[in-house]
Amino acid sequence: MEQHEATRRAVLKGGGAAVAGLTLWQVAGPAQAFPQQPGSGPETVIEWDDEVPDSPVPPEGLRNLLDWEQLKTWYTPADNFFVVNHYNEPALTGADWRLSIGGLVDHRKTLSLADLRAAPRREVDFTLECSGNTGLPFFIGGIGNGRWAGTPLAPLLKMAGVRKDGREVVFWGADAGEVTVRDNSGVLEGGQTGSVVPNSSGGLDLTITERFARSMSLADAMSPDNLLCYELNGAPLPREHGFPVRLIAPGWYGVANVKWLTEIEVRDGRYQGRFMARDYVTVREEVRNGQTRWTFTTVARDRLKSAPAKVTRRDGHYAVFGAAWGAPIDRVQVRIDQGPWQRAQLVRQSGRGHGSRDFAWTFWRFPWGRPPAGQHTVTSRAIDSNGKVQPTPDDPFLAAKVTYWESNGQITRRVTIPAT
Numbered sequence: 001m002e003q004h005e006a007t008r009r010a011v012l013k014g015g016g017a018a019v020a021g022l023t024l025w026q027v028a029g030p031a032q033a034f035p036q037q038p039g040s041g042p043e044t045v046i047e048w049d050d051e052v053p054d055s056p057v058p059p060e061g062l063r064n065l066l067d068w069e070q071l072k073t074w075y076t077p078a079d080n081f082f083v084v085n086h087y088n089e090p091a092l093t094g095a096d097w098r099l100s101i102g103g104l105v106d107h108r109k110t111l112s113l114a115d116l117r118a119a120p121r122r123e124v125d126f127t128l129e130c131s132g133n134t135g136l137p138f139f140i141g142g143i144g145n146g147r148w149a150g151t152p153l154a155p156l157l158k159m160a161g162v163r164k165d166g167r168e169v170v171f172w173g174a175d176a177g178e179v180t181v182r183d184n185s186g187v188l189e190g191g192q193t194g195s196v197v198p199n200s201s202g203g204l205d206l207t208i209t210e211r212f213a214r215s216m217s218l219a220d221a222m223s224p225d226n227l228l229c230y231e232l233n234g235a236p237l238p239r240e241h242g243f244p245v246r247l248i249a250p251g252w253y254g255v256a257n258v259k260w261l262t263e264i265e266v267r268d269g270r271y272q273g274r275f276m277a278r279d280y281v282t283v284r285e286e287v288r289n290g291q292t293r294w295t296f297t298t299v300a301r302d303r304l305k306s307a308p309a310k311v312t313r314r315d316g317h318y319a320v321f322g323a324a325w326g327a328p329i330d331r332v333q334v335r336i337d338q339g340p341w342q343r344a345q346l347v348r349q350s351g352r353g354h355g356s357r358d359f360a361w362t363f364w365r366f367p368w369g370r371p372p373a374g375q376h377t378v379t380s381r382a383i384d385s386n387g388k389v390q391p392t393p394d395d396p397f398l399a400a401k402v403t404y405w406e407s408n409g410q411i412t413r414r415v416t417i418p419a420t
């Protein structure tokens, strides 16, 4: 904190011109992420005009959403980190927990928490975003950044000896829920625990208890970035984030990061459970050679994205702060009303660089000066290191999408600058 103050004072001494010329702001401590605007008076947040409706999802399933105007630190505190639970929230104990690695492997493994803690430790700074974030009006805070610690997955899979016919790796959580699968053709009768009843469309409804599971190709699972993670921000994983162990797959949307992980299973073909093949499937109407067709793709890797977080005022000067993530960020631009795109300053983070590349968000700042009183719109867009630009919401690729996942379009917020 003290170091940060020193940095800020050094910047102040350089004067306004020097500040404006900087494209990177060095922030000394990762805890103090947004540098304050230069000045001597208090810094005030000007609240957004657009209101976010209350979430209709019960708090067991969706809670602790990020309040952008309150965003201050680069690491999201664990007790403030959004939670998405599709089923129950298992209460596992560290002593009894076991992880099995099985299926198409030569040496089945059963590992305890102590085994994982004794294995090589690795940390990664990774911004976890739910792929549904900003796809629904009430859901704009499904994102958080953490320092995740655990042991790499790949060496353990290697030790287990994946057989030649092993192609897909399924990660099973300990949570489960009752789901009804409607099937108009294939269902014949109930299994041992499922129930089959006729439905109104002349088919049969199969109701089962399905466990949370996600899968990846063997090649994706073997990425050196993947961790069997037991810590968030230097403390044991909280229960709601998957205690004692979850998969952390840096660069993948939230759903791939299986919480309460108890089984890893190698299979010879795709796994088509609910969260691979029924939910978290993006449905799009694509046009190829003048013909339309519907396509279905499973939510997988993060997409390039940014958002304005808050507008602040200090000594009469305004600034927009925000974040950019989902791909290695080259630059961020801000558009006020229908004006030109203007470059924002990236805030360099000393906490970055853990992991094989940056998987964490980049904070940015746009010095707005003294805008005229009245309502304005603020839009941001991120540009990645390959020159790819975050799309507008009406970009054909996004406009053709009829499901809410993977909505990475530019975000516009409204704010009223008061008359002085």
Ligand SMILES: Nc1nc2c(c(=O)[nH]1)N[C@H]1C(S)=C(S)[C@@H](COP(=O)(O)O)O[C@H]1N2
Pocket (backbone or CB within 6 Å): 081, 082, 083, 084, 085, 086, 087, 128, 129, 130, 131, 172, 173, 174, 175, 212, 240, 241, 242, 253, 254, 255, 256, 257, 258, 259, 260, 261
């Ligand atoms: N076992 C299990 N893992 C899960 C889920 C779940 O419901 N059960 N939700 C997934 C989804 S959709 C998201 S967005 C992230 C959210 O992680 P968090 O709750 O730790 O923020 O966890 C993923 N892992």
Ligand SMILES: [Mo]
Pocket (backbone or CB within 6 Å): 084, 129, 130, 131, 132, 254, 255
């Ligand atoms: Mo999610």
